[in-house]
Amino acid sequence: MIKRSLLIENKTTISTKNLQLVLKSEIRESTVPIEDIGFLVIDNAETYLSIPAMNLLIENNTAVIICGNNHLPNGMFLNLNSHHIQQEIFKNQIDASIPLKKQLWQQTIVEKITNQGILLEQITKTKNTLPFLASKVLSGDSTNMEGVAANLYWKSFFEIKFKRERFGDYPNNFLNYGYAILRAATARALSGSGLLNTLGIHHKSKYNAFALADDIMEPFRPIVDEKVYEIMQNFDEQELNTAIKVELLQILTRTVYFKEEKSPLMVALQKTASSLQQCYTGERKKIKYPKLWS
Numbered sequence: 590m591i592k593r594s595l596l597i598e599n600k601t602t603i604s605t606k607n608l609q610l611v612l613k614s615e616i617r618e619s620t621v622p623i624e625d626i627g628f629l630v631i632d633n634a635e636t637y638l639s640i641p642a643m644n645l646l647i648e649n650n651t652a653v654i655i656c657g658n659n660h661l662p663n664g665m666f667l668n669l670n671s672h673h674i675q676q677e678i679f680k681n682q683i684d685a686s687i688p689l690k691k692q693l694w695q696q697t698i699v700e701k702i703t704n705q706g707i708l709l710e711q712i713t714k715t716k717n718t719l720p721f722l723a724s725k726v727l728s729g730d731s732t733n734m735e736g737v738a739a740n741l742y743w744k745s746f747f748e749i750k751f752k753r754e755r756f757g758d759y760p761n762n763f764l765n766y767g768y769a770i771l772r773a774a775t776a777r778a779l780s781g782s783g784l785l786n787t788l789g790i791h792h793k794s795k796y797n798a799f800a801l802a803d804d805i806m807e808p809f810r811p812i813v814d815e816k817v818y819e820i821m822q823n824f825d826e827q828e829l830n831t832a833i834k835v836e837l838l839q840i841l842t843r844t845v846y847f848k849e850e851k852s853p854l855m856v857a858l859q860k861t862a863s864s865l866q867q868c869y870t871g872e873r874k875k876i877k878y879p880k881l882w883s
Contacts, residue, residue, distance in 0.1 A: 591853050592627025592651075594838045598831060600635040605642040623649050627855055628773065628841065632656040632834075652777040654769075660829050661762070662769035665799075667780045678783035681869040691729035693868060693876060694791045698730045699723050700808035700878045702738040707882060708811045709742055712818060717745065729791075735807075746814065747821075759827040760817055766829060767813035767837045768806075774841055775809070776802035778858035782866045805861060808878050812840050812854065845879040852879065 595612075597603070602613040609620040610629075623645050631638065631654065638653075646653055647668045657663035706719030719738055726734045743753045747760070754761055776786050776799050789800030797803065820836050845857045852860065857879045864877035 591842055592855060593621065593625050594628040594841055595621065595626060595630065596831075596834060596838060597629070597631045597636055598633055598834075600633055602637045603642050604639040605645050608645065610642060610646070623651070626651045627777070628652050628654065628770075628838075630654045630656065630662070630770075630834075630838070632660055634658075650777060650781050652773045654773050660834075661765055662773065665773050665776065667776055667786070675783050678866060678869070679785050681866075682785055682788055685869050688728075689868070690790045692874075693865070694730060694804070695726055695728050696875055697790070697804060697807055697878075698735045699726045701810065702726065702734065704808055704811040704881050705738060705742045705814075708815055709745060711882075713745055717741070746818070760821060762827075762829055763817045763820060763833065763837065764813060766834065767817060767840060768810065770837060771806050771809055771813055771840065772799060772802050774855055774858055775806040775862075778855070778862040779805065779865070781859060782862040784862060784866055784869075805858075805865065805876075809854070809858075809881070812843055812845075812881060813837070816840050816843075845881055846883050847877070847879050851883070 595610075597612075599614045599616065604611045604613075605623065606620075608623055610623050610626065612619050612621070626646065626649070629646060629651055643653065643666065647666055650668050653666040654662045655664045655666075702719050702723040706717055706723065709717050709719060719741065722734050722738045722741075725732070739753070743751060751760075752758075753764070755765065779786055779801055784801060786799045786801045787797075789797070790804045792800035792803045794800065816837060816839070820833055824833060826833065841855045842853045844851050845854055846852070847857070847860070861877055861879070864873055864875075867873040868876060
């Protein structure tokens, strides 16, 4: 089932009644079944969210995302007890060997660079060397092919002069918003599979509560890049507004492809997260990443 994404931009009171989320603003009142909500993005500082509503959202594995004054996602609430064998899964994850994590990271970066190469060729209509760089990724990406590929990718991606920076100029603001939504979706899927987001495969900062999400989202980043490129062709605005945020939220339902079926991104992330859990138990050797294009 495809879950709904709700964006709250006006002053709103959010409560719950009969397992429904009750949204009251100065304009109207509406209700939404909590079980239908996958993501709640709150982008208004005067929003009131009741504790019972928050608990029910989290119990239903809804990612509750809070935006800062810059309107970019700044924090997230997730279910910490979303799997019936949570302790066993945590133990497998903690005990994962270094060679296993290096192999999983190698596969992840190969997928990321491959996807970047496909998208870049679609946009520029010319061949590139990213498939070659993907073939040169070693265990643990010890030679940093990810960085080499990123340098080439961003130099060629946009028609305008561009430098990819977290707090950089347009369209970094669009990319940052899209990546934050992707990160939240990835973290939600990992949490739903009983995995500990804090414990990454490659990312290890002690200040990062979502290191594993940052790892697993890497091959999916080109979905955001593609959407931002599309927005730039259709919108003159360089600041985030409601229409552009809604466009970026649509990445959650974008279709991706497994061998046997096609799937919305938010569902595909759950399959990817489940396969990672199986890698930790020894049931699988590779993470199940989808193809981003058919």
